[in-house]
Amino acid sequence: MVLSRLNGLGDDELVGELNEIARKCRIEIVKMVYRAQAGHPGGSLSEIDLLTALYSTQLRIKPKEPKWHDRDRFILSKGHASPGMYAILAEMGFIQHTDLESYRVLGGICQGHVDMKFTPGVDFSAGSLGMGLSFGIGCALASRFDNSERECYVMLGDGEIQEGSVWEAMMAAKHHELGNLNVILDCNRIQNDDFVESQMRMFSIPDKWISFGWNVKEIDGHDMKEIVEGLRWLKENNEGPSVLIANTIKGKGVSYMENNPKFHGAAPNEEQYEMAMKELGE
Amino acid sequence: MNMTELAASRDGYGNALISMSGDPKLVVLEADLGKSTKSCWFRDKFPERTVSCGIGEQNMMLVAAGLASSGFKPFASTFAIFTERAFEQVRNGICRPNLPVHICGSHGGTHTGTDGSSAQSIEDLAIYRSLPNMVVMHPCDDVSTEILTKKLLEIKSPSYTRTARNKTPRVYDLDDSRIQIGKGVKLRSGSDVAIIACGVMVSKSLEAAKKLSERGIEATVVDMHTIKPLDEELVHQLASECKLIVTVEDHSVIGGLGGAVAEYLSENIPTILRRVGVRDRFGESGQAEEMLELLKISTNDIIDSVLEIKEKV
Ligand SMILES: Cc1ncc(C[n+]2csc(CCOP(=O)(O)OP(=O)(O)O)c2C)c(N)n1
Ligand SMILES: [Mg+2]
Numbered sequence: 001m002v003l004s005r006l007n008g009l010g011d012d013e014l015v016g017e018l019n020e021i022a023r024k025c026r027i028e029i030v031k032m033v034y035r036a037q038a039g040h041p042g043g044s045l046s047e048i049d050l051l052t053a054l055y056s057t058q059l060r061i062k063p064k065e066p067k068w069h070d071r072d073r074f075i076l077s078k079g080h081a082s083p084g085m086y087a088i089l090a091e092m093g094f095i096q097h098t099d100l101e102s103y104r105v106l107g108g109i110c111q112g113h114v115d116m117k118f119t120p121g122v123d124f125s126a127g128s129l130g131m132g133l134s135f136g137i138g139c140a141l142a143s144r145f146d147n148s149e150r151e152c153y154v155m156l157g158d159g160e161i162q163e164g165s166v167w168e169a170m171m172a173a174k175h176h177e178l179g180n181l182n183v184i185l186d187c188n189r190i191q192n193d194d195f196v197e198s199q200m201r202m203f204s205i206p207d208k209w210i211s212f213g214w215n216v217k218e219i220d221g222h223d224m225k226e227i228v229e230g231l232r233w234l235k236e237n238n239e240g241p242s243v244l245i246a247n248t249i250k251g252k253g254v255s256y257m258e259n260n261p262k263f264h265g266a267a268p269n270e271e272q273y274e275m276a277m278k279e280l281g282e
Numbered sequence: 283m284n285m286t287e288l289a290a291s292r293d294g295y296g297n298a299l300i301s302m303s304g305d306p307k308l309v310v311l312e313a314d315l316g317k318s319t320k321s322c323w324f325r326d327k328f329p330e331r332t333v334s335c336g337i338g339e340q341n342m343m344l345v346a347a348g349l350a351s352s353g354f355k356p357f358a359s360t361f362a363i364f365t366e367r368a369f370e371q372v373r374n375g376i377c378r379p380n381l382p383v384h385i386c387g388s389h390g391g392t393h394t395g396t397d398g399s400s401a402q403s404i405e406d407l408a409i410y411r412s413l414p415n416m417v418v419m420h421p422c423d424d425v426s427t428e429i430l431t432k433k434l435l436e437i438k439s440p441s442y443t444r445t446a447r448n449k450t451p452r453v454y455d456l457d458d459s460r461i462q463i464g465k466g467v468k469l470r471s472g473s474d475v476a477i478i479a480c481g482v483m484v485s486k487s488l489e490a491a492k493k494l495s496e497r498g499i500e501a502t503v504v505d506m507h508t509i510k511p512l513d514e515e516l517v518h519q520l521a522s523e524c525k526l527i528v529t530v531e532d533h534s535v536i537g538g539l540g541g542a543v544a545e546y547l548s549e550n551i552p553t554i555l556r557r558v559g560v561r562d563r564f565g566e567s568g569q570a571e572e573m574l575e576l577l578k579i580s581t582n583d584i585i586d587s588v589l590e591i592k593e594k595v
Contacts, residue, residue, distance in 0.1 A: 036396060038395060038397075039396075079400065104398075105567065105568070106566070106567065106568030106569065106572045107568075108567065111399075111566060111567045112396050112397040112400075112401070112567045113398050113400045115398065115399070115400075126400070127397070127399075127400025128363070128364065128367065128400055129337055130337070159314060159336070160337060162336035164338060164340055164341065191314050191336075192314045192315060192337075193312075193315070193316050193317050193322070198334070199314050199336050199337075200334065200335070200336025200337070
């Protein structure tokens, strides 16, 4: 594990530690968006428990050597949820905590949407939805051609998977039986304008992936124990591509942001900011 | 021209949809960015004539084409950059059969806020200009956007209109009769140089002209809201009157307004020209005004370009 202090912990202790890391990340997420008075808190808060467990317990990465060729790849395809990624990259030591102040600031390394040209530890320049899974197939094929053990993880949003290119990629990943390709789907039921249900009904998301031949597992995306087990399942499942469908709450951890489409892409005002800090125990 | 009120051109698009709603053939399509492009105002009032396409721009463009082929008048919007994802659908499914689908790309250019380069469309005018049958517009304020959008109902071909995210000075008074598709508007007259601008750069050009006047240089400023068909008559006239031309756009210097004007001039009336625009690079995160400075398309850069070519003659 990247964080050596987590080695050898029992399950309960590990879950406690991870929840604490996620809490600190949530504070940073809200601070980034508040400082910039712009950005995407909702999808950052829904994904952060997943990112915390993934980075802390599973990814084979070297924060001091971000371009290490045989690192596992992580692609945040829903690139607007960058505050979540920057927060965990800072926790892992890829970037400094002070770098978080450069979020959306001219000349800063933390761009509005994750960008591999600007931020150490970012493997894909996202921002246009529906592109990360195809890119991930390329990374997974490269790993196979290199005879490498490295795995590729792609995080998608539940609005994002409405893009047709995602379905082209789902088909291709199965066609090529990419066992080293793993998707984490952040199902927070909200997209930009409104709830997914009102924008484009998806019916059974698990059934859709199953019918494309993927291995599918559903979890509660805020239950750390289920997340850690789910991620292990993803890694160990090497017969064809796998998707971990995480049921989450958009804005999780800040009461007025939870399940509120308004906080997909809006910053809190001063009063709301104070309230968020209080709720997150800052 | 008051230039004291601030408004965003995307609001003009939202207003136009509402005021055209009396036409029963009008339909509005969105791809999960209605709150941003302002088609949401229409959706709130006329949900039965608003088609949600989810986050699926390619699908949206061809759904619009099908509606147009059946006699409807579809207006489809998303961010300028995400219309580009459906470029080939627009090319083959809309422009080739010449179906009157009206596309609006909001948040165009680099004047978009802090989202960064993935959201900054600096090539939309160029790529849509390259398509046969396509009308391409980039109005400078909410008033002209509303007027021009409404006039689209009169044309038989497809169109692309770029609007901007941020509030900028309102250039026109309501009901300005000079605003016609395909006709540039002379906002200021001067015989030393002609500045031809579009979009958010029109008010910047007027600002530059004012400062140049303090230095004894009188500039004509034209709002060339229609990039295609280009108002060639006006460009010709400006070239013969002023001898020097500067184009200004929040867009790549390749293929947009500057490209269109350069093509016309060099084939018909060779004239000294400077193109103020993005010099073949991507932007990054930053405030809108910071971005104009970083990319060298601010008011001062317009002034510098004018001074530079003045020196040439
Ligand atoms: C191709 C494309 N179309 C539209 C957008 C604008 N946009 C940014 S975020 C978003 C909603 C995303 O929803 P979802 O994937 O569910 O993300 P989350 O809820 O996790 O924030 C939209 C439409 C975009 N970034 N890319
Ligand atoms: Mg979502």
